[in-house]
Amino acid sequence: MVNVHYIFDPMCGWCYGASSLIDQLRQMEGIDLQLHPGGMLKPTPIGVDFRQHILASDKRIAEQTGQTFGERYLEKVASGEALVLDSYMTAQAIIATERLGRGGFDMLRKIQDAHYQHGLPVSEPDVLAALARQLNIEPQAWGRAMQTAEADLATEIQRTHELMRQFGLGGFPSMVFEADGRRHTVAISRFYGRPNEWKAYWRKVLESQFIQTTAHNQGRSMSEPRHDPVKS
Secondary structure, X not given: OEEEEEEEOOOOHHHHHOHHHHHHHHOOOOEEEEEEEOOOOOOEEOOHHHHHHHHHHHHHHHHHHOOOOOHHHHHHHHOOOOOEEOHHHHHHHHHHHHHOOOOHHHHHHHHHHHHHOOOXXXXXXXXXXXXXXXXXXXXXXXXHHHHHHHHHHHHHHHHHHHHHHHHOOOOOOEXXXXXXXXXXXXXXXXXXXXXXXXXXXXXXHHHHHHHHHHXXXXXXXXXXXXXXXXXX
């Protein structure tokens, strides 16, 4: 098993652009994908200048990754309509989903689709609760999980920042995986728009891990003392 640490932010456009690669990765046998939300933006009303920056970035993201942005979202960013980005509430919803034994990445994809396709205000609790219902999460259980996740949120984000500092990672999305008893970083941007190369890369990682594990197990077997059968 290869443990993969995915460092992301729900409100990061480049993370949205990478979503198809991450979805492909998590479906590969032998991969254990672990999510680490980054806390990029506290609740922030977006002004005119930043909106232009977002639109320019989204254009580059679409060109490099092939990911599309919905008309409703683009209209909302380009207009004077209220737009609030909140990495914390959305990360809390992902943690809550995991606490309920559901896939955190499934909630991340719901949030990204709601925001980047439909322009929904994903920082609002009612919108997040509706997304949870789409994952067949019962409302009362969701409410309790959100309370627990709120208490854990600061600690989870701090762990993400510590991981980023440890490996000199400067932004989102970032990735670290564990294999051969060591940790390795992956430059996700190398694979934007290259799903076949991405898949081939991880196949090599998994094959290498399998060879190392097999060799280790064989070494242990050979080093174990052998006992003669007891003679009666």
